[in-house]
Amino acid sequence: MSDATLSTTKIQKAVQAGVPLSITTYTLPHQMELYMAEVLTAFLKELNQDGMTEYMIYCLNELTTNAKKANTKRVYFKEKGLDINNPADYETGMSGFKNDTLENIRYYLQLQKNAGLYIKLILHHSRDKIKIEVRNNADLTPNEYKRIHDKITRAQQYSSVEEAFSSAVDATEGAGLGLIIMVLMLAKLGAGKDCLQVFCENGETISRIIVPVDKERRNEITILSKELVDAIDTLPQFPENIARINTLLNDPDFKLSDIAAYISNDIALTADLLKLVNSAAFSLANPCHKIADAVKLVGVNGIKNLLYSLGSIKSLGASTNEQRKLWDHSYRVAFYSYNLARSFYASQRAIVDDAYVCGLLHDMGKVVFDFAHPKLIEKVKQICENKALSTSLIERLASGSNHAEIGALIAQKWNFPEIIGHSIRYHHDPDGAPENVKKLVGVVYLANMLVHYGEGDIEFYQFDPEILKEFRVENEEQLKKIAERLEAAFEKENGKS
Template structure:
């Protein structure tokens, strides 16, 4: 399969165009393309948190479809009539022995055959539709077995239970179906949205991911709770707001600023600490506030004010998620280094701050989760339905990017910051004025995600990589390694 520009596909998908491609065998390249498409369309629909699950589900469905084609190819090769019960039973035993689990053995024959698999997806008004078609019709008895399997799977509580019951059955294809159903259930998606049918010519597996995955009444009430909560978040202290304004004044004197800082002992300590940190210290230790402010500069002072105030407010009000802050520190460092490399010196302080605050919506989301997890479980009266400790954003119908944006607006943070927080997962949707800010925050965050094995390099939007001349995976890898090294050096 030729290289496909998945960013472009995702863009047209978002405008309502169906997206589809066909293949004979799901090579590594095909799976990569599929994953990249998923990463992008889930991001444009604010559903990036479904990525892991959808990658697994669609891979299973695609393998099942290929297996069905492979079965025909195999029977043909062995001169067995698939429609005849007796030879079916004979052939399927051999098929299981020779092919299941090593489908690549038939890769060549599949390519020669006219049997292919088509992946199709379209954005609909109330959700995303996926259809995987393979052009060999399923036999009535196969369909019957599959539907039975689907019915049973809806009943299983977990994978162990399913496995015990079916592991020694004929074709092995059943486990894939059960896995899909269980994954859907654990994500709160009703498995009735997963269907398999045939029209006598082709077989179709369809899956619909509704935007509204939980009862609307429930999601609206949680969403409302979060919105009310944001409403109640305190604004920055007056002192800090005045200082931020002062930093922006052209005619401001350093003396004026340090006199104001000195009134706040905690802030004074922070400023001195920053001035004496590796990034700023030039010679001997800085002892006076005047000197400290001079060394770090007004842009950095402003960023420090915003970052520490935000952190203070959130720490006081919500659970402390050290992991998120650690991730944000790293993202911030990467963002700053990327800006420096691409001679975007004028926005270094901006992207550094954007990196530091990009995930602040997550803090609120996760805190809310701790409180309402049990409540939701009770309401849906199915404790097994929620296996993850992280509240899926879909259960409340508001993403962490949007929550972050709302807080940033409430704090009257600068536009570049509000925009970077809002679009850090969907950089192509941001307004062009802040393309560099958003692009860098996005790229820094994606690279951190690759380190955590959350993302792959090829999930990253091509146009952003092009902008930073990192389209070549070798260059990207080398640059990423450099970022990692620099980060561990400084910490």
Template sequence: MISEAQKEKIFSALTKSIPITITTHKVSRDTELRIEAILELILSEFGLIEVHDKISYCLKEIITNAKKANTKRIYFEKNGLRMDSPEDYKRGMTSFKEDTLSNIDYYLKLQEEAGLYVKISFHAQGSVLMLTVRNNSEISQKELSRVYDRMARARTYHSMEEAFSEILDDSEGAGLGIVIMVLMLKKIGLTEEAFEISVNDGVTSAALTLKMADVRAEGIELLIDEIVNGIDSIPQFPENIRRIQDLINDKDSSMTDIAKQISIDPAMTADVLKIVNSSQFMLPNKVENLLSAVSLIGMKGLRDLILRYGAQKTLKFEGSRKLWEHSHFVAFSAYSLARARRLSKDIAEDAFMGGILHDIGKAVFANISAGLMTRFEKIAKSKSLPTKIIEDLFAGYNHAEIGARIAEKWNFPDSLVSCIRYHHDPLKCKKGDKGYVFAVYLANIFAGYLSGDIIFEQIDPTVLTFFHINDEDELKVIISELEGKFEREKSTF
């Protein structure tokens, strides 16, 4: 139904956040098949093919209501009835369904002659997919009230059977179908707030907003749980690192105790001395004594240092130069953004560490054994999940959630867990975390913008406003400056 060339155009539109639109005067069977194929392709790309049937039902229900609204407008006009008249409306609806279904081709022809249309739009913005159906027949206040009444009633139903037993009148599109749609959304973890209907300049718009992080795909959740539970097969932080962590968290430990433990690891000792003698500290004389270096760095600095060092060694970041350099660019940019926004030094340092560690979920997969991979494949097969779900997970889909769960398992500070979990969905973080989370998100966006994977319109406007970035020209200036500074200073990392 969709050619390879069309698939490429769809993928390109998804990447560039360009709406994919189908406009038709009548939604023929061929058009329905095309819509279905596009939806399936997009959900596959998001790794959510297992919720396809439920979302497909919702989209079909919205399209059916748009088609029916156009037909209703033509029918009322042809019979000299006014839709805003309660008497005319009641009279017209008594015969509308029977008359139009028995002669649908005639009424579809009248709709085309009148220029009535149904426009279906698929628009991906980051991890949000918006499905919008527009038709140029303005919904009446009576019908709009009926839709929202049905949605409100749907909240009280716990099953399809309950809805069927209580709703007997399905004389209009805003009846049982709307209730079932809300119940379908509930099944995949969304509320009726995901659906919105509005009117503007005579055009009725019905939109279904799917925040992919909120969509509950049970098979994927189960696999994520298995991956995190299987992390025991991935090496834990080195024993020495864990002992240093314990000392840092122990209020009774001294800098001397910590320095002694660090001295056991020559590579870490060299790292500590390198950092103290870098431009970051701007000391007049070179420091060669480890205890002096530890004292200068301080407890928080030491915590960040060992997390960075441990993640690099444990997750083999050094085996992926591209990933490690990307993480450093994000860390450098996040720190710079936080300081430019006059956020506190602690927040800026958390942003730096969040940038270093934001992609640990991706690094994890490089460490998963063949045996564990086979185990995941067996689970997917037992749940009748498509192979692509495994492929998507191992290609990085949901790496933010996987990384956050691993960070929790390794007792990372809450600030870093939040940076890892929400670096693609910053608005979901707690209010107190937004300084460092927003910084890591935008720094990661900068990297995507430089590589051509992200366009300006895809960037969350709330985050841009937070950092006082008003337009794309300002963004380009900031990125250019950061890129230049990073190139000059990356040798110190």
């Protein structure tokens, strides 16, 4: 986000996808400060965390002001011919810094813009935490680092602002009262002592705040999500033919020949199975035309995954434009997931086998809500009234908030394998997934992000760096090549179909 026009749609998408939002400025004019506060307000509202807005805006202003001051210091010292890392020069420079820069602030702000010194705000949330970072591309000096950490340590000892006021303060670079107030505010939000971190990394000074989401607000949307899934008593059942094959597969005495014979009697299932086997996924030298051969090639897990996929699509349908759009996205994510798994985890058969179905069903929460939405509104309103919940939560759920949790609950209701439920629940938060499914969830996460990236919905910086490292992506150029290859393969496959 680089312009100063608030894009609530972009904020909403970032919150739904669990990806970071970034704003960069070089001089931090007042209009930009207001814009950042506006974005933060909308971000917290989308997360149903409005109660912490006032506190977090104060923290934001404190951190951005400090970053701006640090950048101004760099150009001021350079202008005066002083070495900011030299203790004697530092003392000399700071004696005149405040008066000189205030008298000619526009000049020094222009200098820092010319030098490419920026201030960057990054907002991000995971399932239980909200992270706010303010970065500026100038390393702290050892003296600055010590001074800041001394202030943070001192601030953590106070229990009130009054106590801080009555204590002795360091007047050399300000009392640090703003930082003390910030630490006290964060404590009120339930943040621990390590919630405020200031450190240097890759040429940047990073000031990071991590606060837990308000449990009461989080519980409200969790309760409503569960009630919503329980209220969908009209969920369609899987078609009888698919349910019958599922039953056969769960019979310990079943034979693949019986499955092949049953599928052969169903024209639609026959066509879908042959289409799958003859797709690029299996890379066959010659087309397969016999169902018995197709069943052997796909295997038991492949047949089960095919049934979960077809059952979900046929049960939920694709009658509305929104449903068709959701399924189109899901088909692409499924294709990307399978090809990523085959490229990076070829020796791990379970990941390759499950990648397609997990990619296809990752957004099932959105599809289900769209399917049931018209019939649900009145029920959900009644639930909100009965449980004294805000009706504004309905809009958040309708817009896709908590769709991963809703999808996972639906998968559980439909008795899907646990691994599919995990991939749905954590496809925006692979780090939170259980260890045994982390790699598979990482595949689905990257596939989903690559589709959004190809559509221009997200930028490179919004990808999880740990996932990029896992897939050996070191820069945006490499990511672009992967995205372009997958898109070309998908279009080719789609055209062939």
